[in-house]
Amino acid sequence: xxxxxxxxxxxxxxxxxxxxxxxxxxxxxxxxxxxxxxxxxxxxxxxxxxxxxxxxxxxxxxxxxxxxxxxxxxxxxxxxxxxxxxxxxxxxxxxxxxxxxxxxxxxxxxxxxxxxxxxxxxxxxxxxxxxxxxxxxxxxxxxxxxxxxxxxxxxxxxxxxxxxxxxxxxxxxxxxxxxxxxxxxxxxxxxxxxxxxxxxxxxxxxxxxxxxxxxxxxxxxxxxxxxxxxxxxxxxxxxxxxxxxxxxxxxxxxxxxxxxxxxxxxxxxxxxxxxxxxxxxxxxxxxxxxxxxxxxxxxxxxxxxxxxxxxxxxxxxxxxxxxxxxxxxxxxxxxxxxxxxxxxxxxxxxxxxxxxxxxxxxxxxxxxxxxxxxxxxxxxxxxxxxxxx
Amino acid sequence: xxxxxxxxxxxxxxxxxxxxxxxxxxxxxxxxxxxxxxxxxxxxxxxxxxxxxxxxxxxxxxxxxxxxxxxxxxxxxxxxxxxxxxxxxxxxxxxxxxxxxxxxxxxxxxxxxxxxxxxxxxxxxxxxxxxxxxxxxxxxxxxxxxxxxxxxxxxxxxxxxxxxxxxxxxxxxxxxxxxxxxxxxxxxxxxxxxxxxxxxxxxxxxxxxxxxxxxxxxxxxxxxxxxxxxxxxxxxxxxxxxxxxxxxxxxxxxxxxxxxx
Numbered sequence: 001x002x003x004x005x006x007x008x009x010x011x012x013x014x015x016x017x018x019x020x021x022x023x024x025x026x027x028x029x030x031x032x033x034x035x036x037x038x039x040x041x042x043x044x045x046x047x048x049x050x051x052x053x054x055x056x057x058x059x060x061x062x063x064x065x066x067x068x069x070x071x072x073x074x075x076x077x078x079x080x081x082x083x084x085x086x087x088x089x090x091x092x093x094x095x096x097x098x099x100x101x102x103x104x105x106x107x108x109x110x111x112x113x114x115x116x117x118x119x120x121x122x123x124x125x126x127x128x129x130x131x132x133x134x135x136x137x138x139x140x141x142x143x144x145x146x147x148x149x150x151x152x153x154x155x156x157x158x159x160x161x162x163x164x165x166x167x168x169x170x171x172x173x174x175x176x177x178x179x180x181x182x183x184x185x186x187x188x189x190x191x192x193x194x195x196x197x198x199x200x201x202x203x204x205x206x207x208x209x210x211x212x213x214x215x216x217x218x219x220x221x222x223x224x225x226x227x228x229x230x231x232x233x234x235x236x237x238x239x240x241x242x243x244x245x246x247x248x249x250x251x252x253x254x255x256x257x258x259x260x261x262x263x264x265x266x267x268x269x270x271x272x273x274x275x276x277x278x279x280x281x282x283x284x285x286x287x288x289x290x291x292x293x294x295x296x297x298x299x300x301x302x303x304x305x306x307x308x309x310x311x312x313x314x315x316x317x318x319x320x321x322x323x324x325x326x327x328x329x330x331x332x333x334x335x336x337x338x339x340x341x342x343x344x345x346x347x348x349x350x351x352x353x354x355x356x357x358x359x360x361x362x363x364x365x366x367x368x369x370x371x372x373x374x375x376x377x378x379x380x381x382x383x384x385x386x387x388x389x
Numbered sequence: 390x391x392x393x394x395x396x397x398x399x400x401x402x403x404x405x406x407x408x409x410x411x412x413x414x415x416x417x418x419x420x421x422x423x424x425x426x427x428x429x430x431x432x433x434x435x436x437x438x439x440x441x442x443x444x445x446x447x448x449x450x451x452x453x454x455x456x457x458x459x460x461x462x463x464x465x466x467x468x469x470x471x472x473x474x475x476x477x478x479x480x481x482x483x484x485x486x487x488x489x490x491x492x493x494x495x496x497x498x499x500x501x502x503x504x505x506x507x508x509x510x511x512x513x514x515x516x517x518x519x520x521x522x523x524x525x526x527x528x529x530x531x532x533x534x535x536x537x538x539x540x541x542x543x544x545x546x547x548x549x550x551x552x553x554x555x556x557x558x559x560x561x562x563x564x565x566x567x568x569x570x571x572x573x574x575x576x577x578x579x580x581x582x583x584x585x586x587x588x589x590x591x592x593x594x595x596x597x598x599x600x601x602x603x604x605x606x607x608x609x610x611x612x613x614x615x616x617x618x619x620x621x622x623x624x625x626x627x628x629x630x631x632x633x634x635x636x637x638x639x640x641x642x643x644x645x646x647x648x649x650x
Contacts, residue, residue, distance in 0.1 A: 027527075137527060142572040144565060283527050288561060288568040296561060300554050 001339070001380045003373055004060040004094055004125075005053040005365070006250055006348045009046045009080075011070035012355035013038060014276045024280040026069040026134040033070075042073065045358050047080075051087050052362065056369035060092030060125065062348060065099050067131070068138040071277045078112045085120045092123045096196045096215070099131035101146045102139050106153035106174065110160040110181050117185040126191040127215075128154050134284040144289030147202060149173050161190040196250070199227040200295040208234035208242060215248035215348055221321030224249055225342045244345025245382035249338075252350040254325045255367040262325040265360055267314050270323055272354030274312065328371030335376055345380030393429030394437075396452065402471045407452035408445035412437035415505070416478050417646060418469075419444045422487030422513075422629070423525070423567045425451045425559070432635040439643055440482070445472065447492070449566030451559070462514075462570050462578055466495045473503065482646050484508040486631060487603065488567060494581065494588070494611075501589040506646055510595045510638070511603055511628050513576040515610040522576055523602055526568060530560065539599035539627040547632075576603070585614030592618040593645040595638060597626035 011034070014025065022029055050061045061084065065077040074080050077097035084093050093116070098109045117124040130150050136143040152171045156179070159169070165180030185191050195207040196215040207214045208231050216224045228247045235242035252270055256262035291299060317323045324334050335347070351368055352361040394411040409429065417440035419426075419433070426446050436442045448468055449455030458464060469492070473481060482505045485493030490512025497504040513522075525533050531548050538544035549556065571577075592615045596605045608620050621641045623634050630638040 137524075140573045142568060144569045144572065281527065281529065283529065287526050288564040296558065297554075300557055 001376045001378075002059045002245075002346045003376075004062050004092070004248075004346065004348045005050070005058045006062040006064070006096075006350045007046060007050055007352055008064050008071065008273075008277075008350070009042070009073040010273065010277055010352075010354060011073060012042075012272070012357075014070055014272070018276045019279045022279070024134075024284065025071055025277050026066075026280040026284055027137050029070055031068075039073065046073075046352070047083060047087075049352055049358070049361055049365070050084060052365060054088045054091045056365055057373065058091060058369065060094055060123075061088075062094040062096050062125075062127075065095075065097030065129070065131065067102075067135050069134065069277075078109075078116065081116050081124070082119075085116055085123075088120075088123075090123075092125050092192075093120065094125035094127060094194055096127035096194060097129060098127065099129050099135060100153035100157070101130050101149035102135055102141055103153070106156045107160060107176075107179065107181060109153070110157040111183075113157075113191060114161065114181060114183050114185045117187055117191050118183045122186040122191075124185075124187070124191045125194050127194045127196055128157075129196055130290075132285060133287045133290045134280060136287050136290065137284060142289070143287040145173070146290055147292060151206070158190060161185050194248070196248075199223075199230075200292055201230075201298065202292040202294060204230050205234055207231070208246075209238050211235075211240070211242075211246060213246045213248055213346060215250055215346065217250045218252060218322055218350070221338055221342070224321075228342050228344060243382050244343050244380035247342070247344040248346030248348050249342065249344050250348035250350060251321070252323045252353045253331060253335075253368060253372075254323075254351075254353075254356075254364055255328055255331050255372060256325075256363075257327065259326050259330060262327065263314070266325065266353075266356060266364070269354040269356040269360075270317075270325075271314060274317070274354075277354060328367060331368075332372050332375050335372065336379065339376070339379045343380065345382060347376070391429065391431060391434040398452075399472070399475060401468060401475055404448050404456050404468060405454040406445055406448065406468075406472065408443060410441065410443050412439070412441045414440050415482060415646075416441045416443060416476075417482045417484065418473075420469075420483060420485035420489030420492050421447065421450070422485075422489050423563065425563045430631070430635070432631050432639055435639050436642070439647065443476070447489075447566070449569065450563050455562070455566055459566070460569060462492060462495050465492050465570065466499050469496055470500060470503070479503070480505050482506045482508075484510065484642060484646070485512065486510040487628065488513050488571065488576070490514065491576070491578070491581075494585070494615075495578070497588045497590055497592075498581065498584045501587050504588075504590040506648075507588065507590045507592040508595060508642055508645060509592065509611065510630060510642075511597055511600050512594070512607075512611070513571070513603055514578060514581050515607060515614075516574070516577040516579070517606055517610065520604075520606070524575070525602070526564070526572070536601050537628045538633055539597065539625055540633060543633060582610060582614055585611070586616065588615045588617075590617070591645075591648070593641070594618060594620045595630060595641050596620060596622050597628055597630050597633065598622045598624050599626060600628045602628040 491514030
């Protein structure tokens with residue numbers, strides 16, 4: 001099992017009654033509420049947490065990209081990756097980001113990620129994402145073009161990393177006479193790719209075709225299991241067996257001395273994530289054209305005709321495996337059981353979430369690293385012949 | 390309740406296009422707005438008693454297919470030129486609402502000789518500098534419906550308590566095509582304003598005085614741009630006169646379309 005510590009760098013200062021008085025923590029919540037002095041402290045605190053992951057034995061850390069939101073303070077994930085590049089020596093840095101359809105030019109992404117890869121001596125994992133629907137409101141980019149721009153930008157970046165330049169590129173969105181990116185990445189054939197996604201039909205198809213690891217962000221375990229099965233089934237259609245090394249699960253985890261302590265210490269902080277930071281109208285999740293036709297019917301079926309996101313209590317989230325809270329023993333047992341059932345080989349624990357303060361984050365990271373991680377290590381080993389795509 | 394004319398499906402240069410027609414006499418092409426052509430209404434029935442009324446679904450709306458190449462308003466203009474050729478109609482009266490009004494104006498600019506008379510009903514297509522129209526894409530279905538009407542009691546009646554999955558998919562299909570042609574720039578073409586001088590047809594603007602989606606302040610841009618245009622405002626009416634004040638709309642439209650005939 002690989003362990004990649006995830007961080008969202010949330011804004012933890014939303015008022016208690018935030019969701020009652022604001023339609024959204026995304027796009028429209030005024031940045032007049034952002035305090036750069038507090039922001040300065042936060043960035044440095046959060047970076048300390050990410051850097052500490054190396055000392056604790058994690059395989060990697062993950063940085064993230066969202067725009068115009070209290071949800072996360074990393075609109076430019078490559079900048080965060082750059083600050084980590086020379087403060088860490090061993091761990092991988094996964095950029096989840098980059099939201100390539102939002103970029104004016106994919107070659108800029110190719111350049112930045114190649115720079116980071118060379119600087120770190122090959123410790124970069126390059127995520128490619130579309131960003132969530134809200135991003136398309138924030139940037140005015142047409143969501144109808146999102147998937148096609150994503151696929152074309154991906155294609156261009158990978159070719160820029162792997163084919164000797166200069167060469168021409170004649171796409172629908174990008175026409176270039178000279179593609180000749182300096183520097184080229186140090187990893188061969190290119191940095192490892194992660195595809196973090198909500199798991200649309202189209203994305204699973206594409207990721208499995210290219211053997212890119214698919215990382216599902218928090219969702220009830222039964223749905224994650226279903227998506228992993230879809231990935232494996234798609235892989236079979238492409239003519240291979242998808243091993244655990246291609247499947248990743250991002251889940252908020254909190255470990256404390258006892259069950260009771262876990263809940264007492266961190267319940268309100270994780271509810272802050274789900275109730276405040278994820279507070280937004282449905283239209284921000286799926287603007288027209290953002291969701292492919294194959295996924296739409298399924299989404300409508302799954303969502304029913306609800307007008308809002310479903311509310312889940314702490315207990316429901318615990319029961320459904322949307323979060324994993326408990327003593328080291330129970331967290332181990334639950335993760336082992338989920339692993340057995342879902343057969344993933346990449347765990348992406350979110351150990352700081354919502355308003356969880358620094359001391360509890362550090363305690364959580366330490367308990368997880370010492371009491372949970374070593375026990376899970378042997379699980380989900382890659383199939384013998386598997387190589388990183 | 391009037392019986393709708395039967396659905397017809399035409400192959401318009403490879404695009405399967407749904408339309409309904411009824412009536413005889415001078416052809417009148419009715420171009421729908423972002424919400425689609427809707428159900429056949431008494432308003433449409435009345436128009437069909439005076440004209441050969443042609444009510445198509447634009448490509449990507451209703452029951453018409455959405456071709457992959459459809460990306461801009463321009464693509465719709467050429468689709469309609471093809472459609473008119475296919476129907477053997479060299480010259481036509483056009484009435485367009487909202488997005489359909491914008492489309493009608495684009496047709497009249499590109500091919501002024503095709504348009505006999507032009508009626509634009511609360512049209513999208515232009516931008517008052519500095520004015521951002523409300524963003525329908527960020528609204529719930531209920532908000533989208535409410536903003537169309539002046540009379541909120543009437544709006545209330547239009548909000549389906551539990552739409553079917555098909556209705557939800559249909560609505561998303563329509564909205565997706567709107568996004569395709571009008572996400573950004575939002576509901577306008579920056580080039581259209583200076584091209585309006587090319588409109589040759591007598592033009593009538595009809596506007597709900599209480600339109601909150603595309604406020605009547607926009608009418609000034611059209612009146613300034615189109616050589617032979619005049620404005621008929623409709624009181625106590627929002628963005629969709631055909632749903633809120635069909636009788637007033639009908640009167641204004643029929644008077645205008647039969648003038649000089």
